Amino acid sequence: MELDQYAMLRSPIHSWDARWKLLALAPLIFVGAAIKHPLGLLCVAGVSSAMVIISKLPIRHVLKILKGPFYFIIIMTPVLMLTSGGEHLVSWGVISVYRSGLYIAARLAIKALSVMLLFICLFGTTRLQESMKAMEFFKLPPILLALFFFTYRYIFLYFEDLGKMLTAARLRGYTVLRGLKDLKSTVNIMVTLLIRSYEQSERVYAAMRLKGYTGAFPTLHRFKTQVADILKTSLLLSLSILIVYMDML
Amino acid sequence: MHIPDGVLDIKIIAGGFTAAAGLTALALKKVKHDDIPRLAVMGAFFFVSSLIHFKVGITSVHLTFIGLMGIILGIPSTLAILTGLFFQAVMFQHGGISTLGINTIIFGLPALLVYGAFLPLAKRWKGRPFCLSLAGSILAGLTILIAAGLILVIIRFSGDEFTGVAFVFSAAHGMLAFVEGAITFFILRRLLKIKPEMLYAYKSSPPESTG
Numbered sequence: 296m297e298l299d300q301y302a303m304l305r306s307p308i309h310s311w312d313a314r315w316k317l318l319a320l321a322p323l324i325f326v327g328a329a330i331k332h333p334l335g336l337l338c339v340a341g342v343s344s345a346m347v348i349i350s351k352l353p354i355r356h357v358l359k360i361l362k363g364p365f366y367f368i369i370i371m372t373p374v375l376m377l378t379s380g381g382e383h384l385v386s387w388g389v390i391s392v393y394r395s396g397l398y399i400a401a402r403l404a405i406k407a408l409s410v411m412l413l414f415i416c417l418f419g420t421t422r423l424q425e426s427m428k429a430m431e432f433f434k435l436p437p438i439l440l441a442l443f444f445f446t447y448r449y450i451f452l453y454f455e456d457l458g459k460m461l462t463a464a465r466l467r468g469y470t471v472l473r474g475l476k477d478l479k480s481t482v483n484i485m486v487t488l489l490i491r492s493y494e495q496s497e498r499v500y501a502a503m504r505l506k507g508y509t510g511a512f513p514t515l516h517r518f519k520t521q522v523a524d525i526l527k528t529s530l531l532l533s534l535s536i537l538i539v540y541m542d543m544l
Numbered sequence: 545m546h547i548p549d550g551v552l553d554i555k556i557i558a559g560g561f562t563a564a565a566g567l568t569a570l571a572l573k574k575v576k577h578d579d580i581p582r583l584a585v586m587g588a589f590f591f592v593s594s595l596i597h598f599k600v601g602i603t604s605v606h607l608t609f610i611g612l613m614g615i616i617l618g619i620p621s622t623l624a625i626l627t628g629l630f631f632q633a634v635m636f637q638h639g640g641i642s643t644l645g646i647n648t649i650i651f652g653l654p655a656l657l658v659y660g661a662f663l664p665l666a667k668r669w670k671g672r673p674f675c676l677s678l679a680g681s682i683l684a685g686l687t688i689l690i691a692a693g694l695i696l697v698i699i700r701f702s703g704d705e706f707t708g709v710a711f712v713f714s715a716a717h718g719m720l721a722f723v724e725g726a727i728t729f730f731i732l733r734r735l736l737k738i739k740p741e742m743l744y745a746y747k748s749s750p751p752e753s754t755g
Contacts, residue, residue: 298634328642329554363637367548371709378708399705406550407640414641418634436572438580439623445584446591446627450635453592482730489589489731490739496581509577 298447301352302422307527308350309420313429315524319531320417326535327409333402335538340405342534343412350420360415364407372400423447424514432518445496453492460484546632546639546647547695553702560646560698564626567652571622583624586617590628594638608720610691611684612728614655615662616735618744622652650694654687659744666743673736680732685725692717 302309308316327339347357376384376396384392418426427440461484469480552560575583593607613621626648632638639647661683669675692714699710735742 325554325557325642328549328640329552329557360637364548367637374709374712375706378712379705380708395705403548403550407548410549410641411637414634438572438575438577439568439626441577441580442583442587442623442627443630445580446587446624446631449584449588450591450631453588457592478726478730482727482734485593485727486731486734486738489585490735490742492585492589493582493739493742496585500578500581 298418299421299423299426300419301356302420302425304351304420306349306351306420307523308346308416310523311420311527312518312520312524313421313425314432314518315520315528316417316421317426317429317433319528320413322535323531324410324413324417326538327413328406330406330538330542332538332542332544335541336402336405336409338534338538339413340409342531343409343416346416347412350416352415352419356419357412357415360419361408361411364404364411368400368404368407371403372396375400375403422516425516428514428516428518449492449496452495453488456488456491457484460488546629547643547650547698549640549642551640551699551702551706552643552646556646556698556702557642560643560649562645564622564645564648564652567622567648567656568626571620574619575623579620583617583620584627586613586621587624587627587631590624591631591635594628594632595636606720607724607727608651608688608691609684609724609728610651610655611658611680611687611724612731614658614687615680615683615732616743617655618659618663619656621655621659622648625651625655646698650691650698653694654690657690658683658687673733677729677732677736681725681729684728685721688717688721688724692721 323339323342326335327343330336330339376392377390379393379396379399381393381395384394384397386392421429423444427444431437431440464480464484469477590609590613593609595606597606610625613624617624626644629639629644629647629651633641633644658680662680665679666676669679696707696710696714699706
């Protein structure tokens with residue numbers, strides 16, 4: 296799944312300068328993840344949901360991304376209800392279900408989903424090259440940025456190669472990745488994948504160096520600050536400060 | 545075995561990012577532009593392996609290869625782990641954005657410990673790939689247990705409410721330690737035979753004989 300597959304849409308979130316967007320949303324993500332005050336939590340949830348609606352991102356795409364944290368919460372809720380302690384909801388002998396577990400699970404759900412929604416707005420509405428350029432503006436080391444870029448590329452190459460190798464193995468009658476009985480065939484596939492990708496990466500990098508790659512990211516995009524960018528950023532930064540203040544009271 | 549968003553206290557989140565920045569700075573000092581493809585390949589491998597679920601009895605575990613990352617990449621393994629974790633969080637929602645720093649520590653620190661323990665062994669057991677693979681696999685298994693222990697301690701420090709959950713999930717990692725140790729053994733055996741120069745410890749001094 297490409298991170299920026301809907302970056303070409305048009306919306307006030309898409310047109311937001313990537314640097315200002317990063318400046319506004321990064322603090323809000325951390326505030327959303329760490330806040331304890333219920334009103335603050337609902338505030339972050341409301342803002343993140345509103346931003347996704349404004350961004351006009353397809354709902355199916357958003358739900359697909361939210362599937363991960365959702366499953367995690369589904370698994371966590373019963374464990375939390377059995378282990379969190381506090382006031383009993385029901386008891387069967389030594390097993391007790393705690394009321395606070397439900398509250399903690401609900402809080403966790405709101406936090407995890409809000410953070411993910413904000414993240415979708417941050418990286419899903421800007422082309423990856425622009426996001427990288429914005430991070431470069433905030434002095435993230437160029438080697439780290441290059442590494443992010445290369446890793447992103449290799450993830451897709453791995454998926455492609457792994458798919459081909461699994462098909463080839465199955466056609467030859469092998470079963471892989473199913474359990475300990477497939478250990479040998481699984482290891483063979485993994486080692487081949489690792490060595491093949493390693494050698495391929497060295498060839499690709501050598502070719503890039505020959506074509507003049509020096510570690511910089513040349514893009515045609517030029518950042519241009521507009522009044523709307525400053526207004527949107529100021530609004531969200533003020534909100535982050537307000538929520539933190541509310542949490543401290 | 546990642547800590548997701550919403551579980552940790554702000555002080556732990558901030559501490560995690562500070563510590564991760566320190567580890568990243570240390571790794572960046574050891575890295576040149578030419579190392580990027582190797583690191584990126586391993587970062588992507590780390591990412592993809594987390595999606596491989598291995599059935600063990602009635603349950604399933606997903607691989608991490610933290611130990612293998614430390615053995616293959618050495619000190620720069622922190623960078624590959626950081627990028628792998630970032631993409632796991634944003635593309636498949638394993639872990640979290642706010643917990644990226646602390647998760648980098650949970651995975652990066654054991655990888656460095658394994659590298660530190662493996663390096664003298666690689667020098668001592670040149671030409672003895674079986675012993676070296678066995679040592680690497682035991683260390684790889686231990687990394688899982690160390691990482692699970694770190695998760696437990698961090699969540700305990702962050703508050704009482706998630707301690708029970710952390711105990712349940714950490715206990716489940718005993719099986720992962722065994723599976724990952726076994727797979728690492730076979731991968732190391734093959735790598736030492738086919739491409740020993742991929743191992744950081746062997747980069748400067750290739751083995752006398754392999755097989």
